[in-house]
Amino acid sequence: MIKMLTLLNKEEWISYVGNSAEYDFYHTWHYHSLETAGDPVLFVYEEADTYIGFPLLQRRIPGSDYSDLTCVYGFSGPFSNQKIDEIDETLMENFKTAFSKFLVNEKYVSVFVRLHPFYKQQKLLDKFGGVHENGKTVVFDLSLSLEEQRKKYRQSTMDAIKHAWKRGFRVEDETNAAGVSTFVEIYTENMKRVGASNYYLFNEKYFSEILNTSEYEARLLTVYYKEIPIASTIIAFTNGIIQAHLVGTRAEYLHHSPTKFLADSITQIGREKGMKYYNLGGGLGFKNDKLFDWKCAFSDLHFDFQTWRYIANPEVYKKLLQDKGIEETTEVDFFPLYRYA
Incomplete structure (x- = not known):
């Protein structure tokens, strides 16, 4: 079963997050209600007694009939009432099929999400491709x-x-x-x-x-x-x-x-x-810069920080780049490229 919740579905959103095995405040209805960079939605896929929720922000792409999806400021990504890395492989494949159809049917060109460094969300999103290594985040181990x-x-x-x-x-x-x-x-x-x-x-x-x-x-x-x-x-x-x-x-x-x-x-x-942990975060843009070095002065415990950069409609993505005169092979670290500059 598939559901698409909006901020109007407050109690359902709160329930799905609150009953999850792993989540952070970045996933909550309240945090999403403060967002102005897009329209918050919660995609939910349910099968038997397991669900996967994916909070996202919808944005129209100017001058087109298409939209794209991004995430709130901070670390979000999918959550579930099971730990992501313990979800059955078949269910993950079924989620991939359902979410892919959703992206096509709703005319989404791309998805950009900052993954949570403490949770193994990449195991699910690796099935789509597009998981990108972005650097490290510095963590205090409070144990x-x-x-x-x-x-x-x-x-x-x-x-x-x-x-x-x-x-x-x-x-x-x-x-x-x-x-x-x-x-x-x-x-x-x-x-x-x-x-x-x-x-x-x-x-x-x-x-x-x-x-x-x-x-x-x-x-x-x-x-x-x-x-x-x-x-x-x-x-x-x-x-x-x-x-x-x-x-x-x-x-x-x-x-x-x-x-x-x-x-x-x-x-x-x-x-x-x-x-258990205090997450200081990484450098500016998660680069190994002066800010990252400042944080490293506290702790040698560093977690990987990843983003999901997925192109759902390669043909339209390429056309949007051409319309803006942007080379697809550019090495600018920005996604989606058609929103650069």
Whole structure:
């Protein structure tokens, strides 16, 4: 059986996610309800007592009768009431057949999805082809003692944390309206300073709403030096995983490295809550850049990060590239290419 749910099917969406063996807050109805880059849908394939859900965003392709599918900001991909890598092979093949027909019938040209580094979703999507290696994400293993964890830090990282202790830095839980206003100020300044695209800029309403749900727990934590808020982050706790969703630091306090102190503090909060992992993420665009190196200074545990870049209609895809004068063989790391520039 196949279902196509939209945001209007709130309770069903919540039920499918909540009853899954593995999911993160990026899969939830609430998180999708905040999305503006496309129209959220949940494709569901059910067979006997097993289901596979696939949350996606629909986007019209300008100047054509076609659409494509992408995903929310963060790590999503398919989920199931069984672990993906334990699903019966026949059922996975049947899912492939059903989803392929859906893509053709609904005139979708391509699909782009950021896969979740903690779940084995590639076993299902490898059946289609198009799974792309994108780099690594840096992870804290919270099963280690705090002492063992800190032994893995680079000396410069531990020195920055000790510096924060000496100066009396503290972390406050500011999951409230005042905290959101502070976060918006710090985060927006941070994003503009690093030249981030508009894709990474969000308004105050978005930040308020991401924290206000019963589908997952999210917190806004702020680092204070005396009475001055100098760094802030939004993190989410779901199924044993802490996600470092968004973070920012005031420019004049960058030399104090307050986010190193913040990351270390979050691992302590995670242990108190019984979390298994704290995912710091990767570099910008998941490249091995300065940001990735900064994160590597905390942990040598790195998970593979993959994307699914699937062309459902090669003929139309090629025509869209031709219409924009883009060579199909270009080495630009962007998908789908017809949306480049």
